[in-house]
Amino acid sequence: MTPSSPASSPAASRGLFISFEGIDGAGKSSHIQGLHDAFLAAGRHVVSTREPGGTPLAEKLRALFLQEPMDALTEALLVFAGRRDHLQQVIEPALARGDVVLCDRFTDATFAYQGAGRGFDLQVLQVLERMVQARPELGEGALRQPDLTIWFDLPTEVAAERLAGARAPDRFEAEPQQFFARVAAGYAERALAQPARFARIDSHQPKPAVWQAVRQAVAAQGWLPASKVEG
Numbered sequence: 255m256t257p258s259s260p261a262s263s264p265a266a267s268r269g270l271f272i273s274f275e276g277i278d279g280a281g282k283s284s285h286i287q288g289l290h291d292a293f294l295a296a297g298r299h300v301v302s303t304r305e306p307g308g309t310p311l312a313e314k315l316r317a318l319f320l321q322e323p324m325d326a327l328t329e330a331l332l333v334f335a336g337r338r339d340h341l342q343q344v345i346e347p348a349l350a351r352g353d354v355v356l357c358d359r360f361t362d363a364t365f366a367y368q369g370a371g372r373g374f375d376l377q378v379l380q381v382l383e384r385m386v387q388a389r390p391e392l393g394e395g396a397l398r399q400p401d402l403t404i405w406f407d408l409p410t411e412v413a414a415e416r417l418a419g420a421r422a423p424d425r426f427e428a429e430p431q432q433f434f435a436r437v438a439a440g441y442a443e444r445a446l447a448q449p450a451r452f453a454r455i456d457s458h459q460p461k462p463a464v465w466q467a468v469r470q471a472v473a474a475q476g477w478l479p480a481s482k483v484e485g
């Protein structure tokens with residue numbers, strides 16, 4: 255987790271929760287840092303974090319999740335256990351302070367990877383989601399969800415080329431392209447079902463063009479100035 259404060263104290267702001275999604279190698283990482291810096295420059299307090307992980311406990315679960323063989327239900331239970339701790343310890347307190355939370359993956363990844371990728375029962379995932387993300391104080395049946403999900407969409411073969419040789423593959427990155435085709439279809443389905451929350455970024459472009467699209471998606475919400483070119 256990387257919490258940062260702006261040089262000058264901003265007026266009280268509503269907390270913002272932005273998640274970043276896409277298949278492995280879609281190119282999320284550098285743009286999360288770019289947005290972190292852009293929000294700081296706009297005078298916001300920013301917490302950059304990730305899933306699986308984001309707390310000492312959830313980071314321990316992440317190491318097991320990424321390296322140890324296990325079935326899809328165990329994957330789902332571990333990732334939601336880490337998510338609960340992450341929400342309680344980091345995300346909810348940050349949002350209550352009015353911070354911007356930038357989260358590298360959240361529950362859409364569970365529906366895409368464990369659900370669409372592994373073929374695990376989506377209804378069971380929905381039950382776990384309701385248990386872990388329930389926020390009764392936001393209204394009856396309300397769940398904590400990102401305010402905006404920036405979805406980096408890239409053909410699986412391009413992502414595979416980008417990853418080849420870039421780093422030692424973990425348990426997911428070692429999966430064949432057919433697995434990532436199912437994960438990508440899972441993301442597309444989520445985006446179709448919740449179009450107001452998802453901003454699709456065409457990630458098959460040079461990095462500066464991807465950055466402009468990311469920045470534009472956030473500016474369109476009124477959360478950052480629109481015209482600034484940086485990154």
Ligand SMILES: Nc1ncnc2c1ncn2[C@@H]1O[C@H](COP(=O)(O)OP(=O)(O)O)[C@@H](O)[C@H]1O
Nearest residue numbers: 278279280281282283284416420459460461464
């Ligand atoms: N727009 C782009 N064009 C070409 N290569 C890219 C682009 N964006 C990222 N990469 C490269 O692709 C690889 C995966 O990017 P990364 O940001 O780690 O992806 P993710 O975090 O989504 O898994 C890295 O080697 C990165 O430098």
Ligand SMILES: Cc1cn([C@H]2C[C@H](O)[C@@H](COP(=O)(O)OP(=O)(O)O)O2)c(=O)[nH]c1=O
Nearest residue numbers: 278305306333359360363364367368426427
């Ligand atoms: C959050 C989450 C991640 N994952 C997978 C996706 C990634 O392959 C892996 C780790 O995510 P991440 O750290 O985002 O990997 P990368 O830097 O390669 O993008 O965990 C799931 O299978 N389910 C989940 O719920």
